[in-house]
Amino acid sequence: MSTSLTNEAIYVASRPTGIPTAENFRTDTHPVPEVRQGEILVHNEWLSVEPAMRGWLADANNYSSVGVGEVMQSLCVGIVIASKADEFSVGDRLMGWFGWQHYAVVKPSAVVQKITSSDIRPSLYLGVLGLNGATAATALETIGAPKPGETVVVSTAAGGVGSCVGQLAKALGCRTVGLTSTPEKVKVCYEEFGYDHVINYKTDDIDAALKAACPQGIDIYFDNTAGRISDSVVQHLAPGARVIVCGTASIAKWDPVPMGPRVERILLTRRALMQGFILFDHMDTYASYIGKLEALVRANKLTCREHVTQGLHTAMGAIEELYRGENLGKRLIRL
Amino acid sequence: MSTSLTNEAIYVASRPTGIPTAENFRTDTHPVPEVRQGEILVHNEWLSVEPAMRGWLADANNYSSVGVGEVMQSLCVGIVIASKADEFSVGDRLMGWFGWQHYAVVKPSAVVQKITSSDIRPSLYLGVLGLNGATAATALETIGAPKPGETVVVSTAAGGVGSCVGQLAKALGCRTVGLTSTPEKVKVCYEEFGYDHVINYKTDDIDAALKAACPQGIDIYFDNTAGRISDSVVQHLAPGARVIVCGTASIAKWDPVPMGPRVERILLTRRALMQGFILFDHMDTYASYIGKLEALVRANKLTCREHVTQGLHTAMGAIEELYRGENLGKRLIRL
Numbered sequence A, B: 001m002s003t004s005l006t007n008e009a010i011y012v013a014s015r016p017t018g019i020p021t022a023e024n025f026r027t028d029t030h031p032v033p034e035v036r037q038g039e040i041l042v043h044n045e046w047l048s049v050e051p052a053m054r055g056w057l058a059d060a061n062n063y064s065s066v067g068v069g070e071v072m073q074s075l076c077v078g079i080v081i082a083s084k085a086d087e088f089s090v091g092d093r094l095m096g097w098f099g100w101q102h103y104a105v106v107k108p109s110a111v112v113q114k115i116t117s118s119d120i121r122p123s124l125y126l127g128v129l130g131l132n133g134a135t136a137a138t139a140l141e142t143i144g145a146p147k148p149g150e151t152v153v154v155s156t157a158a159g160g161v162g163s164c165v166g167q168l169a170k171a172l173g174c175r176t177v178g179l180t181s182t183p184e185k186v187k188v189c190y191e192e193f194g195y196d197h198v199i200n201y202k203t204d205d206i207d208a209a210l211k212a213a214c215p216q217g218i219d220i221y222f223d224n225t226a227g228r229i230s231d232s233v234v235q236h237l238a239p240g241a242r243v244i245v246c247g248t249a250s251i252a253k254w255d256p257v258p259m260g261p262r263v264e265r266i267l268l269t270r271r272a273l274m275q276g277f278i279l280f281d282h283m284d285t286y287a288s289y290i291g292k293l294e295a296l297v298r299a300n301k302l303t304c305r306e307h308v309t310q311g312l313h314t315a316m317g318a319i320e321e322l323y324r325g326e327n328l329g330k331r332l333i334r335l
Helices: A053-057 A123-126 A131-143 A158-172 A183-191 A206-213 A227-234 A264-269 A280-300 A320-324 B053-057 B124-126 B133-144 B158-171 B185-190 B206-213 B227-234 B264-269 B278-299 B318-321
Strands: A005-012 A025-031 A039-050 A075-083 A093-097 A103-106 A110-113 A151-155 A176-179 A197-200 A218-223 A237-243 A259-261 A273-274 A307-310 A332-335 B006-012 B023-031 B042-049 B077-082 B095-096 B103-106 B110-116 B150-152 B175-180 B197-200 B220-224 B237-245 B260-261 B273-276 B306-310 B332-334
Touching: A005 B077, A025 B197, A039 A123, A053 B077, A075 B006, A093 A123, A110 A273, A123 A227, A123 A332, A131 A218, A131 A237, A131 A280, A151 A158, A151 A227, A158 A176, A158 A218, A176 A183, A176 A206, A183 A197, A197 A206, A197 A273, A206 A227, A206 A259, A206 B077, A218 A227, A227 A237, A227 A259, A237 B206, A264 B158, A264 B237, A264 B273, A273 B264, A320 B124, B006 B237, B077 B124, B095 B124, B103 B110, B110 B150, B124 B332, B133 B158, B133 B220, B133 B237, B133 B278, B158 B220, B158 B278, B175 B185, B175 B206, B197 B206, B206 B332, B227 B260, B318 B332
Parallel strands: A151 A176, A151 A218, A176 A197, A218 A237, A237 A273, A307 A332, B150 B175, B150 B220, B175 B197, B220 B237, B237 B273, B306 B332
Antiparallel strands: A005 A025, A039 A075, A039 A103, A039 A332, A075 A093, A093 A110, A259 B260, A273 B273, B006 B023, B042 B077, B042 B103, B042 B332, B077 B095, B095 B110
16 A cells, blocks of 8 residues: 655654753654555644653663654554554544654554544543553552542642642542642642642742641652752651652753752651652553543543644644743644 | 669760760669569660661651650660569560660560570570661561562671671572671671672772672662762662662761752652661561561571670760771670
8 A cells, every 4th residue: 555645754853962952853754655564554633742752862861762863752643544454444543652743654553542432532642541641640559559638749730740640639539739830820720620739839938838738748749840849848748658750850951960958868767758650661551540530531520731732843842841831731732 | 662773874965966976975873763563674784786876866857766864765685683564574584675774664565575585695686686687677578579589789788787688688589789898897798698799888989899790780779878879879770679768877967958969860760669667667567577587597597797895884985886887797785
């Protein structure tokens, strides 16, 4: 099967030294290659932008990776427009690793999930029903193990993962405290994500605000930022606290490793745990968590803000916008 | 029951600002008080000196405590010489919280364990069969969860807790790598505690030595030091590593909190766990762990070096000696 379609794609032009910027990418066009036996052709509708992309592009301490000259790796939602694989048929809507491009010829192993629900908008499968939701739910359950009445603090409270953590913890009967960066995000955290307390870490006295919001200490800290915010939060950990290290958005460069207050004494005296979490280790339970999250979406107990821009080229600068905190909700590109 | 015995005891004279020195204590004598209903009179034979005593004496970030003007808190082994409590009889040998003094009038709740074995020397109940052994065994199992073939690194490898960790890990089929501070201790680590590799952190290039000793990375790091040694060790953590934070001996002062390289990125990319451990949270399983350790001692699979000085007054400077690394093995005072 040959096609006469022309593909436009975003390629990695250079490795960033810190946060990836538009200059690290370039666009190019080429004919869509032939679909060979065992492959499918997907027409992308939605592309995702993730904070984790910084790590995928980094040289140092890198757990996934995408190389210079390759199409930028990304989760996408798209429609199968040609199939030479038994697993999928023309018309199927899929979420998977299709890259920042209009058309992708891939093997079925690139597919994370077939989207069969007709009552849920497809873009949610890149947010609360995708990597973000699965990350929030899996990490909160496997490391956090929240119990009703416990106090859960979330950094990047209004973000894709954070807003999901806040709502899941609330649904489990926890007190939720969110940290975010603008009055607009504070408002959304209260009104849409149901946080019990929201702290603006740019304008509030973080220590005083945490002390007031968490009089019994913090049982679970879901950390997407590291840095100055976390330095304050860990001072307020309760005995037996669990710190989920899910992201380090506030630290622009890890080479050389930046200095911060040592955590050993707090971990020791509070008998606290700090543990790193990467969703890719937990793909065996992915579908089961997404199923639980779909039920919460249908019950209107889980909502998601989306920050959408139109057009492939808008992806190129989107990672640095994320790190500047300019998005409000899950960052998506609509093609 | 009244006694005409005179007791000599070591009192806390002042709170140390860092590591406790002899100047923070004073000795005094007083008549042994009357033994009231429900109490026992213990004649101490052995006193213990623990790194943890720094924490008990500290104001800040303190999880146990002993106040100025009180007899210095300590585990001891002694003989019951008078009893008005049903639980214990004259002649019983006990390990418990009897303090740095010759005679203690205490309630049965101060007793940790009655020593019934006649084939094991009693001082071991302050070492491998006491706090040290229970700490090593409980923390290694509950946080470390070692599997045969895994690589276990121990800081203070020749110390009371560390030497026990090394031997327990070895008995479980792990590769053991110890960090210690003198050629004499290196020799003891190889010959008595059976480490596979021993690193002298004062003279060796720690990073190069760890890289050579742990080609597959470090699965478990049992940390009694924090600081510079740990900063090197964590660079070599394997994916899924567990760091047991059991002590912070290399850090003299935590107020203000000293700075060090941030660990969040390593924890994240290695999906590693760091967790504080304090034995007092695990006293419900104490007897069961001691029973397992007694079996290892009887089978000659668990040995312990003791560093003994004679006379109550030698306790006063013993904590600072521990922190200067002058002891070789479990630090004890013989009365």
